Amino acid sequence: MSDAILELKNLKKHYSSHKAVDDISFTINEGNIFGLLGPNGAGKTTLLRMITGIIYPDEGAVLFNGKPFNALEHVSQIGYMPEERGLYKKMKIADQIIYLARLKGLSRQDAISKIKYWFDKFEMHSWANKKVEDLSKGMSQKLQFVTTVMHEPKLIILDEPFSGLDPVNANLIKDEIFNLARKGSTIIFSTHRMEQVEEICNQIVLVNLGKKILDGTVQDVKQEFKEHVFNIKFNSAVFPESLASPIFTVKKAGRQEVVLQVPDGVTNNEVLQYFIQQNLSIASFNEVLPSLNDIFITLVEGTKAVSRSFEKQYQ
């Protein structure tokens, strides 16, 4: 694909005791907000460290804008906020931001003008001469975010960006993420908090035990894992006993609503058709799609079970 900003090809990384990343490939298109999901210890951080050039893969390749990743050339186009993050505690905030920006290749003047922009945005002007150790955790998180995106990187990698943030500040950062994506930055967003992913990401990859187990857009994934369950609400009371049809079974029934399980192959229209013929007044009709959370749990538990039986077999 021509507009792929990042391509991972068969990445492998072995540590002495285990395979942290085992043959993972995927592609991220420019301007996407990409969710890298997985339980703790799945290999997300190792994957991100290989993307940022902090560690090298044992096998495979990382292509940045179609070219093999080169730390010297591409580092200035990447902004990485690791999960284990921090700042120099004793350094003044303005000095710190300038230092980190200059390490990314910005000139001093550029850095100073950028600071102005972000300080205005997050109302941080009074902080400039404070030291990091004087800030609250939420404040230093915001500061960390600013240092990550200061140099307007093309690719922004955020590992658990909302941990330790209150809802107000989390929203502030979330809005900023959307903003940056609109301006053309690509964002990789690593987390195990599914509700945030559903809200923010349009493409996801799920990894577990070093392997990729899911890849696609949020919509596609939900479609793939849907269980053909429909929720129908009526304007008047219904008697579920009176509803009988070969095209569905009633899972649950309330006074004015039913939840139906429909076998594979039956279309939405056929279901709707049936109720229209029954001459019932329908208030709403929708297919219940699984939450990413459910999909996540199902898949992760599935792979765990597999790996456990595998381990037992070869012990």
Added chain:
Amino acid sequence: MNKIFLVVQREFLTRVKKKTFLLTTIGLPILIFGLYALIIYFSVESGSVVTVAVADKAQLFNGEIKSDDDKINFQFVNDYNEASLKEKLRKKEFSAYLLVPDSTKVMRAADLKVVSNESIGVISQERIEKRIHSALEKRRLLSLNLTQGQLDSIQAKNRIQFPTLEGDSEKENVAGFSYLIGIVSGFIIYIVLFVYGTMVMRGVMEEKVSRIAEVIISSVKPFQLMMGKILGIGAVGLLQFIIWIVLISMLPLLLSVFSPEMAQQMAESKMSGADISQQTGAMAEALASFKQLPLLLIAGSFLFYFVGGYLLYSSLFAAVGSAVNEDPQDAQSLLFPIMMPIVFGMAIMMKAANDPNSSLAIFGSMFPLTSPIVMMARLPYNPPLWQVFLSYGLLIAGFLLTTWLAAKIYRTGILMYGKKPSWKELSKWAFKRS
């Protein structure tokens, strides 16, 4: 390269701008000098003049005990008796009295009592004792019918010299001085390795504990971060030393401006010895031997071993800093094998200063982990030049090797959180291919 410079700049500036830097760099020499001045002040001013009244009934001293004008003063009051002496002592006309009874004989030992109101200080006691002994000795020798001239020739001292076979007639032995120069410069290098090495380690630990390491190495290579820190702190160390040297050479000058009296006293205290002419002679001798030392070689080597030794050890300290976590106790156990060669170096250095050509000294001055300390002690004794240059070369090779290994430990360690790595793991990090 540009990024290393940025790191160096930050490491240097954050340390130099700290108040503690100012305090240790300027405060320390002032403190040391102040103490020195205080000691001299007290030794010069030590108490008032002690006046000892001597009632020499036996004519033991023949009225001759050397007085020391500003410290001990002997007054002969032969016609006083014990009662009048006691009374005058109570009235504080003198600080003590010595009554020599009639029966005392010159050639026979006898107890002499110096009676005082308040007990006399140890130093003054010693001085009084010395004066009385030498006066008595002179009297005894003269009583054997020696002339004053014979007495002088008995007491004349011989000068004993230790020239080497190779040395030409002018080249005198400078052993005492070489010993001092060697020990002092070796000791300074020893301190440098410890102080700035641990500073590097603490810097690395700070980066790891505050979790900024990963943020930084997404912008610069781990090696650049490590080298930047080492060079930055090295620059701090050099600056600190330069300031110290300037301050120490300027302080006597400053002192004479602010307190001329004390400066004068300090100058006098250097001269007021038992025998001034003897002391100036010794000083001239010291100066002459100083000129015979290979000064350029010593100064140049000091700089080389300062920088080389620092670079060699600081990368090891950095590796230790990267491997440990918050717990300073972890650092202690990992530091042990780094501290050992430094301490060994110090021990070998002490031996080398006494016996510069022993095989232990030669080995110690070649082996890169101890050479910065040991070679400094050998240099004043003019070791063969090939040994000096071999030692330089080995130090450079050693520095390259330790930096290469340390950088590999560092780049793995800086990203590892959790438990302290074992030695096995550390060596695995060091020797795995990148």
